[in-house]
Amino acid sequence: MTDTLERPANALNVVGTRPVRPDGADKVTGRATYGADLTMAGMLTGRILRSPHPHARIVSIDTRKAKALAGVKAVVTGADFPSVDSDEAMGGEGGGSIRDLARNVIARDKALYDGHAVAAVAATSPEIAEEALSLISVKYEVLPHVIDVEAAMAPDAPVLHADMFTAGLPTKPDKASNIAQAHESKRGDIAAGFASADVIVEDRYVTAATHQGYIEPHACVASLSADGQGMVWCSSQGQFMVRTYCAKVLGMEASDIRVIPAEIGGGFGGKTTVYLEPIALALSRIAGAPVKMVMTRDEVFRASGPTSGSVMEVKLGATKDGKIVAADVVLKFQAGAFPGSPVGAAVMTTLACYDIPNFRIVGYDVVGNSPKVAAYRAPGAPIAAFAVESAVDELADKLGLDPFKIREVNAVRDGVQASYGPTYRNIGYVETLEAARKHPNLLAKLGPNQGRGVAAGFWFNIGGESTASVNINDDGTAVVASGNPDIGGSRASMAMMAAEVLGLPVEKVRPIVADTASIGYSMLTGGSRTTFATGMAVTQAAQKIVEDLKRRAAQTWDVPVEQVEWMDGSAVCIDGAKRGQALSLADLAAKSGNTGGPIGAQVSLNAQGAGPGFGVHVCDVEVDPETGHVTVLRYTAAQDVGKAIHPSYVEGQIQGGVAQGVGWALNEEYIFDSAGRMENSGFLDYRMPVASDLPMIDTAMVEVPNPRHPFGAKGVGEVPIVPPLAAVANAVRDAIGKRITTLPLSPPRIRAAIDAK
Amino acid sequence: MSKTHVSATVNGDPVEFLTEPGTTLLDALRDNLGLTGSKEGCGSGDCGACSIIMDGRLVCSCLVLAVEAEGRRVETIEGVASGGDLHPLQRKFLEHAALQCGFCTPGVLVAAKALLEANADPSETEVRYWLAGNLCRCTGYDKIVRAVMDAAAEMRQARAA
């Protein structure tokens, strides 16, 4: 079953323009309601007691004093949650299971990281809730812990899960370890390849765990009534995902939970899972009242889902002309307390930009006593790209080739087999390289202590299930409802696509994000899928309405429907006796009762054909040799975007991804002390870029339309975070003449490298 | 512990509320007065999402105790527009697409308003350093800076006219 549609034949009126977003006025006046902004009658405050130990057996929990405190209406521990045995996969590339999700939401027999939820209370005020936590006494048997990925892989490492035997190996090991899974991807003969190389580079790369850094902490209000009907108001990347996961963790029917999406204050993958919601529902059930739970920033860092820290080894061999003939890559990624790092995706994306005849890529998913990792914008890809793009830069340097030339020589093109298997079709990598190379920023001359770095990046983008419903109001305006939270401006794009098809001005189309009871299923907002997949459903629904409107006009005029065309928002009779007559959408809507009833259409689909995206970035930096401080002088990001439905929001996605990547490269990292506790769990010391850290971020959007989308759209949100780590590292290398292979490139590290010269 | 009575002026209106001594002004605004436009992003004065103007001074309301608002004049995001008319900063933010998730936006707008009241013609560098106390994770600040400078230009023109 194909989802390809006829493309709108005429020039576009709405798609490609920059209208003001429909939710804008509420957002600039503080009126928009996010997860923590809802109040309900009788609402209680929920708080969580968290393990102070990174690894410990929970011997006993005594909640009696807490329960007896006046104002406390509910207390829960892991024992109050059903044991979930399903190792049904949660979806996504991590391979994490529902069972692990349930054990992460609240600890059962073991606390596996500092911050792991151990108990929770609901009380009539935040002060009483805090006091109740202090009255819960937990007996821990502290165990040795391990966080560093190579330490966790060592044969004598403390083992987190006695039932973890590395998957993906030819024979199952007989001893439990912390290596959840091994991945491997091979082509050709690397020994022969390296033997034929004129130049070989080999290095080891280390990155630290980083956080998505959304400014809005996790927040929800849950209300479970005595009849078993539940409601959750929360900010998440997918209300259907929240419903499913809560149902599974609590042993409830999904249909008994209605999840209402609040506005979301950033997600970037970190809100594609649940933390508070099942606990809030469990507390609400006991208390018989709604329960609000909001994470503090400290809890967000310690107890939500950062991305992996890693150790990587990359060896590349090339002939004199720049052709890479062999690549050997090892990726070791931290999964946190439960399996599910994005190392599998990293294995697939590592060499995706290059046409290399011989390679071997090995990846290890390794657990350790740190928070379970969650998705972070193109999960796994930025980490692997840091290593490979740094190595390609070293090769270019050794061969005396410019960084664009070496990438162009090895670039993947249509018809080339991707390193991850299928043959590429309709990709725009070479065009993107060109767009970056030709950008006027590259004419800027560099001064002393300044350097320029180039890097490329790849991400898949996904399609998936979406439902959209378009309904025409009696005055001829339209409402577009979908089930995807709007984290980047997608709501505006939905309205624009519907307006384009219907021939209405975009202000006459109102988009809404509906709850789980009011719209059919939609896969969550992530994987750069919303404009592509939900946009496809919206477009198809609008096209169905157009067909219906033509039929109604034909009926009104009593002519065959073949004589009716839809033009600029009106049905026009193009032939026969009634030729030249027109009926606008408003005319037809006003008389809809006469022509068959209300006008509307719903489309549910599973969008296929999401195309991959490529980015090529150029970063100019200046390094202060005395302090090691790096200033980003200039940044250029070229990306193939398919078709920019709303160009401002596509630019915004690119600029935001770049900013996160720059932070990852220069300053962000989880710092753990010897007791396994995060030392910098706040925004002062977990240092994300501020306005004075960045220049204007210049974007070059390359439009190679995706033939599988009615408007040629392709996912854009994730690609931009993939190149910056290496673009910045390569720029620093150019500036100081020495390569640093450990991130972040914070001032002490740069000073040490300069001093070591 | 009994609660303290606080009287203040918020967005031009007299308000009264009861609060615990340890409650922040941010929580009092949100929970006592229902003004949920100011947000908590960190609770430690590092992200600026709770930015308000108190007696003419830009502050993080999570670092101010509610009782400290006694007798003072407080301006929040809810008071930036004039009734139904958006402030030029708000209009320019929408025109320039200077917000994506919108969570940092109230704090950024209040901070930018304070900037333009102190300096009607800031350079790009001055805008960036003034807004360095407002974290944004979505936009990379590019369109925010452009919107602020464009609003400043419009406001200078309006004053000159």
Next chain:
Amino acid sequence: MPHVVLMGSDCAAFAGETRAFDVEGATVRRMIAELEARYPGLGDCIERRMSVAIDGEIHQDALGEALPEGAEVVLIPKIGGG
């Protein structure tokens, strides 16, 4: 007779050393059923954890998709994104 290539290590264990298969089935559903019959557990694993790339286009959860004669069919691990 579609030729199917299996990438990644998520489902590799079920097929031993084999990474390429010739199948009769002309749809994704039939291909999976055939592989399940030949290598118990493999079809199930593919359905849960793999996407199917048909002539370069990646399909996720698309059992009804046709496998044209001579098409390039590659099974790759599912991607979720962030």
